[in-house]
Amino acid sequence: MRRYTISIDGSDHEVDVEEVTANTFRVQIAGKSVDVRLRDHQDLAQAMITPEVEVGRGVVATAAPSALPHQAAPQPAIGTPGPGASPHPAAPAGGGAASGVNTLTAPMPGVVLSISAQPGQSVKRGDALLVLEAMKMKNELRATRDGIIASIPAEVGAQVKFGDELVVFE
Known part of the structure; x- marks a missing residue:
């Protein structure tokens, strides 16, 4: 279980998050426990986020958008897209962090186990690219967009850090 202290409009709140399965979590907010299913995530530096916790068909909590500090650990967006967001997810579940439109970066430190794509290959959003x-x-990392792979700086067996460039698109 992880405990986060978040600040909403200047007021601090503790949030406990317990992973039940790979994309299902039990979240305790203000003494109330809710089950949350992760439908999509993006790890973007300086991202504007609007967390929404969905229980069944109703939304339980929504916070005003806030900027993540540059050095903060990445947090997955939970629930449905925020106001003005595209109804189509920007990255499929299991995808990596996108530091720019043309790159896929490591969402966490790890070791590259396998690479299933190669430079020059045309890929569709959601295609498996490598395993970290x-x-x-x-963790199977998938293409965050349609495109052609320009290069793959990552190598099998390489130790990577959060944010390291793994795949570059044309």
């Missing part, structure tokens, strides 16, 4: 092992778990 982190904390004894295999």
Whole structure:
């Protein structure tokens, strides 16, 4: 279980998050426990986020958008897209961090186990590109957009850090 202290409009709140499955979490907010399903995530530096916790068909909590500090650990967006967001997710579940439109970066430190794409290959959003092992778990990273792969700076067996460039698109 992880405990986060978040500040909303100057007021601090503690949020406990327990991972039930790979994309299902039990979240305790203000003494109320809710089950949350992660439908999409992006790890973007300086991202504007609007967290929304969805229980069944109703939205339980929504916070005003806030900027993530540059050095803050990445947090997945939970729930439905925020106001003005595209109804189509920007990255499929299991995808990596996107530091720019043309790159896929490591969403966490780990070791590259396999690479299933190659330079010059045309890929569709959601296609598997590589497998990153982190904390004894295999994480399949997928293309965040349609495109042609320009290069793959990552190598099988390489140790990567959060934010390291893994795949470059044309």
